[in-house]
Amino acid sequence: MSKVRKWTDSYVKFGFTKFIRDGVDCAQCLHCSVVMANASLRPSKVSNHRDKVHPQRKDDNIDALSTKRARYDCEATLPKFGFWPEExxxxxxxxxxxxxxxxxxxxxxxxxxxxxxxxxxxxxxxxxxxxxxxxxxxxxxxxxxxxxxxxxxxxxxxxxxxxxxxSTLQASLQLDESTDTALESQLIAFARYEKEGKMKEEFLFCNTLPTTMTAKDVKAIVDSFFFK
Structure with missing residues (x-):
């Protein structure tokens, strides 16, 4: 069974506030409103998000972040820009x-x-x-x-x-080609992996294929997805 992690206020220094989804603690970025899953609720994950997505925020002090969190959670200033507290x-x-x-x-x-x-x-x-x-x-x-x-x-x-x-086992990837309503070629990817002792299959991504559809082009799309 996957470990359920708990929120700690120390994550505020990385620019995150507490977000509860289905009764489980998650972390929501104060800068871009991205909500990270419970599995990512650890210092290495939240700091990695800040360093890669918001590198300019590395030097923010804890007082400024705490003030921003308080405004985000309590004063409802963000609804003006389309954001609402989870409550x-x-x-x-x-x-x-x-x-x-x-x-x-x-x-x-x-x-x-x-x-x-x-x-x-x-x-x-x-x-x-x-x-x-x-x-x-x-x-x-x-x-x-x-x-x-x-x-x-x-x-x-x-x-x-x-x-x-x-996953304790290596994941497998299945690729297929389809067309959308505009008759553009789409590359569809499905992933199969292990979770809690059972095999699970999920839709992974769908990206538009270029005019050429060689194995090299397909691999470039897959590599680009995993790189991101």
Whole structure:
């Protein structure tokens, strides 16, 4: 069984704040809002993120980071830029809508043009105008839905990569070629690896293939993914 790690306030010095997902402690970057999985909740992982993604933040002092964390968690200054603390139901509602939109393969604009107006009207009629005001706090713009989907996809990818690294056996990779609705060639990759004594297979990535599709081109795409 994978070890469940606990949050410690010492991670603040690396530019992270506590984030709880499904009752498990995770770490959220104060600079880019990326949420790292529980498996990455250790000094070497969080410091590596800071050094690679935010090298200019290495010299930030602990007092400045603590102040930024307090503002991030308590004062709700980031909602102006589309970010909400995890305690806010509006954030979870926004992600839930984005998840269902991408699952049903609907355009991102459907949230702002159809779902939100319908929800506001139903809530106003069934519960009252005060409840409608709370629904209006849920951000469902086209850009927000796009960002939510990108965040969820990146988070799933990070979790799979963490599981692959923790696998006691070498992972195997299966590649396939397909085409999208625009008839562009896509390279699809699946990974099979061991987790908790069982074999697990997950979708890893999908990247557009160039005009040429030699073995060298395919390998370059795979190498680029693992390098990132």
């Amino acid at each position: 806010k139901p509006a954030l979870q509602s926004s992600y839930e809508v984005a998840y269902r939109i991408v699952k049903c393969k609907k355009p991102h604009t459907i949230a702002e043009k159809l779902i939100k107006p319908c929800t506001e009207k139903m809530v106003e009629l069934m519960i009252g105008p005060e409840a409608k005001k709370k629904i209006q706090q849920v951000s469902l713009s086209n850009d927000t839905i796009r960002r939510r989907i990108d965040d969820m996809a990146a988070d799933v990818c990070r979790q799979i990569c963490c599981e692959i690294k923790q």
